[in-house]
Amino acid sequence: MLLACDVGNTNIVFALMEGIEVRSRWRIATDPRRTADEYAVWLLQLFALEGLAFDSVDQVIVSTVVPRARHNLTVLGEKYFGQAPIFAGEGPAGWGMEIDVEEPASLGADRAVNAVAAHAEHPGDLIVIDFGTATTFDVVDFNGAYKGGIIAPGINLSLDALVQAAAKLPRIAIEAPSETRSVIGRNTETQMHIGVYWGYVAMIEGLVARLKAEIGRPAKVLATGGLALLFDEQTDIFDAVDVDLTLKGLAILAEKASKPGR
Structure with a gap:
């Protein structure tokens, strides 16, 4: 399954995806100081409630508008899920569409x-x-x-x-x-x-x-x-x-x- 992480200014939504269907979703307040270990402890309990283990995740993707949250989510993916996260809009997860505005990087x-x-x-x-x-x-x-x-x-x-x-x-x-x-x-x-x-x-x-x-x-x-x-x-x-x-x-x-x- 895919673990999708949508990092907003107010909340982070973690969701387990099967295709484009949401199997489970959880929301936590955005705090750039929160460590990978803190995320993992929280997610471990939520996975357990769904009868799932971390090894059921075979891909992690992150979209973030909070740059300071990036490092700890990268560590979370690598340390606890054994997956280096891919970041929306970067590398193989590039947008694949024209960003026709004056400052595309600011979107x-x-x-x-x-x-x-x-x-x-x-x-x-x-x-x-x-x-x-x-x-x-x-x-x-x-x-x-x-x-x-x-x-x-x-x-x-x-x-x-x-x-x-x-x-x-x-x-x-x-x-x-x-x-x-x-x-x-x-x-x-x-x-x-x-x-x-x-x-x-x-x-x-x-x-x-x-x-x-x-x-x-x-x-x-x-x-x-x-x-x-x-x-x-x-x-x-x-x-x-x-x-x-x-x-x-x-x-x-x-x-x-x-x-x-x-």
Whole structure:
């Protein structure tokens, strides 16, 4: 099996993959100081709960936007799984697509991985929205070339900034306002829910409309990330929601890297 490691700014997702299907997944807070031994102790218990041993892993792939996490994940793969990790976008796991932007090296690995998976599963022009620490909008053309996109503050970041800057505002859960679709809040907490949730929906719909107008051709909108399902409940802007898109992209790159004569 493949052990896929998706290292984000907030969390690391470890997943056991069979093909592009996720067999098991686990999430841990990102901490670049965490050692390979700490990861191993944690994973050992989780593998045991699934009735698996470390030797069931025959390949490890890592996508990271946190450079300081790279070394310890490399040691984890080599020391505990007997596999030198391959890194998304490097060597045999190169993107295999054109990165048509001004600074290709600055593109986050997670966004490129999403583009790989999206193009593999969906024909035509695509807009990929990933709800993570930041909310990113990525444009992939019908040939599979990455054309650029948008970076906006993630909804958690926006809410944290609001609460920290305004002493009297309470911390609220991120959820859709439950009672009605009214956008006239009758108390402080409801007004915050409306502002955070419907404000974010309006941003998504507005930016997608502008992206589609600039692309000039029909474009399918894909959503991924932990909060994608939350917004899918209240907008019809998404053509598909795939919370496993990044992991599928890692599996695609790992399979390409394992083929002889690549």
